[in-house]
Amino acid sequence: MLFKDLGLSAALLKAIDKKGYSQPSPIQEKAIPQVLQGKDVLASAQTGTGKTAGFTLPLLHRLGESKAKKRPVRALILTPTRELAAQVYDNVKEYSEFLNVRSAVIFGGVNQNPQVDLLKKGVDVLVATPGRLIDLNNQGFLKLNQVETLVLDEADRMLDMGFLRDIKRILALLPVKRQNLLFSATFSKEIKKLAASFLNNPVLVEATPENTTAEKVDQLMYRVDTKQKQDVLINMITEGNWSQVLVFTRTKHRANRLAEKLNKSKVTAAAIHGNKSQGARTRALAGFKDSSVRVLVATDIAARGLDIPLLPYVINYELPNVPEDYVHRIGRTGRAGASGQAISLVAGDEVSYVKGIEKLLDQRFDFEIIEGYEPDPNAPTEKPKPQKRGRKNHGKRSSSNRNKNNSSRSNRNKNRKGPKRN
Structure with missing residues (x-):
């Protein structure tokens, strides 16, 4: 199959051709038609198989040519790290080169002012890390009430990094009616639970079995x-x-x-x-x-x-x-x-x-074994377990000692001066 067989617009095909691609990867071949049809997608593919283009290309196709003067955010792509956000943004820019689509990326660790300036000019596609997105939303610099498509990229890593609460907060800011795409290298029970909470009758797309490694x-x-x-x-x-x-x-x-x-x-x-x-x-x-x-x-x-x-x-x-x-x-x-x-x-x-x-x-x-660096054959092969404290009388304080300490602590509190009140 060729990219031109997937039903993508001429402008996107021109950008794809400029990058030197002609055939979609397995994940792209399976995911793009489903996204183009407006379906929610739960996609699993190992790292390096082209997941980003798998959602970026059909997303841009569905957005089409922007005619709105104010350009509200119509597509939101969430990533766990700054590096991934920058990478996804680069892909969006390259593929939308021949489209009238504006995009921006926002993440923490840098001055927010240039990002705010871009948002004020209007953005069709926004790539963001959760923390900076919530921060700028709380400051009133962006609205997400017209988002048509939400993408969670590397969702497993988001959960690993503790972003679940942030994701839920962001979901509450979005329109109820929207397309949802969840892409990840691996799926855990937590990921499947998250997917079930906001994806509507999703199509499951797998380019490779779960938790597999590249053959080469x-x-x-x-x-x-x-x-x-x-x-x-x-x-x-x-x-x-x-x-x-x-x-x-x-x-x-x-x-x-x-x-x-x-x-x-x-x-x-x-x-x-x-x-x-x-x-x-x-x-x-x-x-x-x-x-x-x-x-x-x-x-x-x-x-x-x-x-x-x-x-x-x-x-x-x-x-x-x-x-x-x-x-x-x-x-x-x-x-x-x-x-x-x-x-x-x-x-x-x-x-x-x-x-x-x-x-x-x-x-x-x-x-x-590397010659000259032979390991100690007697080295432990398990992590040492922490010793339990307080067995028998070892490490325990007697009740009389505890009472003395509590009494001393009470006396110190009585003698401690509090703040003066006016």
């Missing part, structure tokens, strides 16, 4: 002691002369420390996570894309929405404790049919995480 991603698991991970990582990158390596850590602090260590070892690296300013995140990503930065060290939240064509290497410096996040991580490579390598450095206390990933993917991994 070569997945390798190395057993490495925690204290050896830095040396192993540096050795892999330098000996292999790798560039454009995306490395995942579980915490922002670890991302910063690892990036510093890599730079000291003359491997150019930058960290990207939620505590970084938008300017720093933009510079890091730009440097990574033009290869002036060889390694991008990221947390799961910051990495969602990174669109790096032909990314060859993803390394799990620390495995995620949520198996679904492993799917998202390695989905950064092997995109659009390209091949890639996903390498995991597994410490003894992360072995249980591998078991969770194996269960999710219904796949078995064999650990490999």
Whole structure:
């Protein structure tokens, strides 16, 4: 099938052709006709399969040429992160090049004034993160009472980031009668529950089975002691002369420390996570894309929405404790049919995480050992359980001690002076 067979307008086909595309991906082929018919859609497709165009193209087709002078927001696309919002906005701009459609993107971490100025001029398609959208709405800078189509992109990550309450608040601001599209890489019970709460008789579209990984991603698991991970990582990158390596850590602090260590070892690296300013995140990503930065060290939240064509290497410096996040991580490579390598450095206390990933993917991994970095065979393979406090008399205070402390606390409160009243 070709894009011209899907019923899209001539202006959209011209923009598609300019980008060099002729055949839709499986998710696009299945989703576009359903969206064009105005149906609510619940779509699942692994990362890198073209989900964005799957909703952007038919959405723009349905909007058609805008004739309204004030241009109210008619299509709202919600994303969990700034990077993903910017990526989706770029797609909207490119595909609407030959249409009379205005679009804008709003997200936090930057000055709101330029965003407010755009909204005042009128916007047909608005791409937004939930927090900034609610903030500007509360300030009276936008209205959502004429939205015709709502898109939740990467809805699973929105829930992971705690946006459920914000999503419900936004839904209450929208017209009851509208088209709803929910796109996600994976579906959980929570996602299905959310979908059931606001989608009307949705069409289920799946390009690949749930929680699957790209076929062309070569997945390798190395057993490495925690204290050896830095040396192993540096050795892999330098000996292999790798560039454009995306490395995942579980915490922002670890991302910063690892990036510093890599730079000291003359491997150019930058960290990207939620505590970084938008300017720093933009510079890091730009440097990574033009290869002036060889390694991008990221947390799961910051990495969602990174669109790096032909990314060859993803390394799990620390495995995620949520198996679904492993799917998202390695989905950064092997995109659009390209091949890639996903390498995991597994410490003894992360072995249980591998078991969770194996269960999710219904796949078995064999650990490999790197010569010269053999792990301690006696290292624990489970996270240490916190000791229970207060067994028998250990860690307990006697009732007499508790009474003494309570009495002392009461006396201190009596002696404490309160504020003077006028």
